[in-house]
Amino acid sequence: MPAINTSRHHGRLDLPTLRKRAKRLLTALKDNQASEARAQLCALGLPGPAYCLADTQWLVAREAGFASWPKLRAHADAVAFAARHPGFVADDETAVQHWRCGNDIEHSLRTAGFQGAFHMFDDPMVMGPVPTLPEPEYWQVRSAYAQQAFGLAASDIAQRQATQRLALAQLHADSEVVLWCEADAYDQLFLIRLLASLSSRPRRLELIEIAQVPGVERFIGIGQLAPDLLAWLWPQRRSLGDDALALARQTWAAYTAPDPRQWAQLAGQQHPVLPLLGPALARQLQELPGVDDGLSLTERLVLRILGEHGELPAGRVFAQLMQHDEPLPYLGDLMFHALLRPLIDAPQPLLREGQGNTWPQRLLQLTELGVRVLTGQAHWLDQQPPERWVGGVHLAAGKTPWVVSAEGQVWRR
Incomplete structure (x- = not known):
């Protein structure tokens, strides 16, 4: 294999060039070329034939003198950072x-x-x-x-x-x-x-x-x-x-209490010692069922997105929610998927899910009930929705549920 670049002489790694080299190596391996690279990968315990980019990146990193691609990247990033900030000292100490x-x-x-x-x-x-x-x-x-x-x-x-x-x-x-x-x-x-x-x-x-x-x-x-x-x-x-x-x-x-009234009280106060706490508590309080529709704020926003844009892949709904609609973004993609399931899998669902190899690709659309709840013609709590928890508050069929107003007041429905 030819030398990767001149970084062994001047120590400056060219990450874009190394990435391109790893991609070219992968293409060559798939075309049954790059016999030397194949032999090196075999010696490293990767006999193939189904190689991936991580394999060739690993090989490129080892040729550059690193144990792995992440270690190569970390070194390159640290060198670049030091060049940009010659006076910065991270005085955190090892303790x-x-x-x-x-x-x-x-x-x-x-x-x-x-x-x-x-x-x-x-x-x-x-x-x-x-x-x-x-x-x-x-x-x-x-x-x-x-x-x-x-x-x-x-x-x-x-x-x-x-x-x-x-x-x-x-x-x-x-x-x-x-x-x-x-x-x-x-x-x-x-x-x-x-x-x-x-x-x-x-x-x-x-x-x-x-x-x-x-x-x-x-x-x-x-x-x-x-x-x-x-x-x-x-x-x-x-x-x-x-x-x-x-x-x-x-x-x-x-x-963590089963009664959210003390939580609601704290959410409505300013806390100078932790100034971001009150707004975060107020936002999380809105995950309780809304008094008007029985939906959490996240559920309501999802229904609104589909009501405004029509049928969309779940990944697009998630992107719209996180980039535009959610006032305090907090969800990861797996969390979002978990929150969707009760709306899809309920005996009387609010959402219909289409086919797709992965859930972000599956199309979502409102059911007839979803449209009615979104437009105020039906209340989700009247449909016996699946049980769920918000903090220490348990919301289940047969119980008198706690509900929350848009202003953050809570009471039993």
Whole structure:
């Protein structure tokens, strides 16, 4: 195989050229050419014949002196970042723990030179039962929901939960913790869950949270930002005190309670110590059945999109929701799919799903009942919809359900 480029001499990796080379190698392998590359892949335990781009990227990375393509990319990104920011020092130290509700910024943190440990707490507490229970029972409930809603294996969930629970249990008064959050309910619930779980305040407890970024037209989350923006955010972190922990414990108790009135009260207040919390609680409160139609706000927005645009692939509906209609975007694609299922699979469904190899390709359209609920001619709660949970509030047939007004007032229907 010819040499990839001159990076071995000057150390500067040309990622676009390396990507193109990996694609050309893949094409050559599929055309029964590139015998040397095939022999190298066989020696590495990849006999083929069905190769994919990741295989040739791996080979290209090894020829450049890296163990894998992600390690090559991380190195190239870090070098480019250092060139753009010669004066930036990520003074986080190795003892610092960076906590986030997903793994979407870990690569960018490493690229920017952050040295601390990274911890993920990704339980989507915006969905499914989040009841007040002792910890072992609580995690069992969350595991059962993740298996049912997302089709995840029990062993995978158990391993993920064990890792996260251990990391939480090891937080103590001498810990150094930095939390990275945005304004939506997914992140704010992660924030209060972690803070409420602390038995004492760590000696360093800092928060980085943002609701918008200058120059970003539609800010959805920190994970969409380039490493340069994480360097911009780092000096904006602020310390949290005991008042933040007290508010988190109060809010967590309200969110997990079967009665949402205390939650609604907190949602209607300003909280200077955690200023993004109130709006996020108010948005999540709208996932309770609306007083006029029985729909959550997410369900209502989906029906409106289909009512305005007609039949659409589910992926297009999701894109429209996230990019335009959702006031505080918080959903991932799998979460969106899980939220759609009760509207499709109910005995009297609101949505009809077409055929397709993958769910984003399947066409969605309103049923006759969906049109009637959307136009105020029928109420979803009168159709015996599938049971669901919002925080600690259980909504099930035969129960007098809690409903919410557009202004955030809650009462039993």
